[in-house]
Amino acid sequence: MAMGIRENEQSSLWIATSELPKSPGHPFYTRLNALLDAHDFDRFVEGQCRSFYAPVMGRPSLAPGRYFRLLLVGYFEGLDSERGIAWRATDSLAVRTFLRLPLDEPPPDHSTISRTRRVMELETHRAVFTWVQERLVEAGLLKGKTVAIDATTLEANAAMRSIVRRATEETYQEFLTGLAKASGIQTPTREELARLDRKRKKKTSNKEWTNPNDPDAKVAKMKDGRTHLAHKAEHAVDLETVAIVAVTLQGADQGDTTTIADTTTAAADQIEDAQADVTEPQPLEEIIADKGYHSNQTMVDLDAVDIRSYIAEPDRGRRDWSDAPDAQAPVYRNRRRIRGRRGRRLMRQRGERIERSFAHLYDTGGMRRTHLRGHTNILKRLLIHAGGFNLGLVMRHLIGVGTPRGLQGRLAAILTTLFVLLSAAPRRLTTILASHRRLAVRRSRPTSPTALVVNSSPMATCVAVGTTVNPPPPARIRTGRIAAYGSYLGCMASKRTFG
Known part of the structure; x- marks a missing residue:
């Protein structure tokens, strides 16, 4: 057979749409x-x-x-x-x-x-997010009664080397050079500047420094311990169905006790909007959070709007309520709830189901490091990402999988299960045939003096003569004191049976 020779490839001048x-x-x-x-x-x-x-x-x-x-x-x-x-x-x-x-x-x-x-606009993206939540309500996948809140950091699209001082607008390199000249080094080298930076106390605060390319990005410590410019994303998740109720984005330098008010308000509004067509809507009644969100003001605010709090309380020792008498009763009620059986169960569910939404949106969803700048632009994509997560819940309710990759994994699991079942069938048949052969041999065997071991143990062994009995399966052999006690009971039974 002659080898084919590749000819010059030239695309056709015209091609029918049906042939594409x-x-x-x-x-x-x-x-x-x-x-x-x-x-x-x-x-x-x-x-x-x-x-x-x-x-x-x-x-x-x-x-x-x-x-x-x-x-x-x-x-x-x-x-x-x-x-x-x-x-x-x-x-x-x-x-x-x-x-x-x-x-x-x-x-x-x-x-x-x-x-x-x-x-x-941002509100248009929020309307699409609410539209997806309405599909959750129709499928019974959004309750809205019990909501858990937690936050994570997103790496900003800005570098630490680009930060400038708010007062003088000088870069970090220029700031170190000024410090070196003030200390007597007129022409500092890069090594000397690095040595000076290591020796001085770090005071890269957000009050003094900012990034001109993304002013919304704040200096923060990431989950892996690195210091980076970041944003803070906060989720409110329905604890019964794992659906994302609300997503907010704040500066990474804001504490949890400050941001929980905005997230709770957003969650209550989203639950109300998603159930606009429901005859008897379910309002937000319970908030679950970790100890980072606990403060006197948080307890007072949630109690004022009739929301039960299950927020873990840090160990602050003996409290003096003379400065904040209004917070004593809400704090004590929250403490009593989290120590109860239901409070402990809700706290266990919080860690599992909040982290699941973080993993889907930011780790596998690709938003752990943002490529956008400004809270408005980032929040637009976050809302549609959260909408995709909720659509995945609806798809899992309809077809059993919530992502295209999950469908691929389901097919692989089915093929693996079929392969295991097909490969196990010949082994099972061989085992059955072998057991039938052993049974036939035992039935054809004549009666002879046979030793019967009731229970093997170094403490007791019983022997019966003139009887053929099959030995017990290996799974029933006991060890230690339980085996000795079983052997003793076996000996007593054999004495009563065989005289």
Whole structure:
């Protein structure tokens, strides 16, 4: 057979649309599109975004339904940047099918996605988040009675080397050089500046330093111990269904006792908006949080709005209530609740279910390090990410999986189970046949003097003559004092039986 010779490749001048490659679509995205179409998602977002589009002018726009689907792809595929989302839309035929993008139309680039995000307001993204919560209410996956609150840090898109002093606007390098000259070093080298920086007490406070590129980013210590510019994301999660009720974004330098008020207010508003069509809506009644959120003012505020608190209390020793007499009763009631059986159970569930939302949104969802600047821009993507998480709960309720990767894992698990069952069947059949052979041999064996060991033990052994009895299975052999006691009982029984 003669070897084929590669000819010069030249694309066809004309090609029929019917001959273009087509994708049947990913099963998960196909079912998700059916869910969105069943509730008129595109018509809803077009009505919300109508004021942001001009009738006829400017560059071709990105349809609202396609824009929000692109952000959902960012969550489900774990893409951290809008460049990655645009590349994924170009590369995958299944994603193009989910976006309703014809093959003869190029996908939107990252600049179009960014421009659309900047034009649309934050409240529009919040309305889409509320629309997803309404689907949760319809499926019975959002109760709203018991809500847990916790926070995590997101690495900002800004470097520590770019910070400047608020008063003089000098960089950190210029600040160290001024310190070196004040100490007598007129022309300090880089090594001398590093040595001086190590020796001095660190006072890189947010009151004195800021980043000119992202003023919302604050100096904070990350989970791994690094000092970095960061943001603080706070979640309110329904403890019964693991659905995300509210997401807020604050400065990383704000304490938990300060931010819990905004998150609680946002959670109460979202629960009310999501149950707008419910005859008897369930209001927010209980807040669960760790000891970082405990303070006298927090207890007083929650008690004033008739919300029961299950907030862990740090060990502060014996308290003097002369300065804050109004806080004594709420603090004592909270202490009594968290020490009860239900309080301990709620605290265990809080750590498990809050961390699950963090893992899905920021670790596998790709938002642990942000590529956007400004709280408004970041919160827009966070809200749609949280909406994708809640849509995953609805999809898990409908088809058993909540992400496209989960569907792949489910198929692998089914194939593995079938392989194990098929491989175990011959071994099971061999075991059954062998047991039948041993039984036939024992039945054909004549009666002879046989030693019967009732229970093996160094303390007692009983022997019966003239009887054939099958030995006990190995799983029933006992050891230690239990074996000795069993052997003793066995000997007594044999004496009564055989005289």
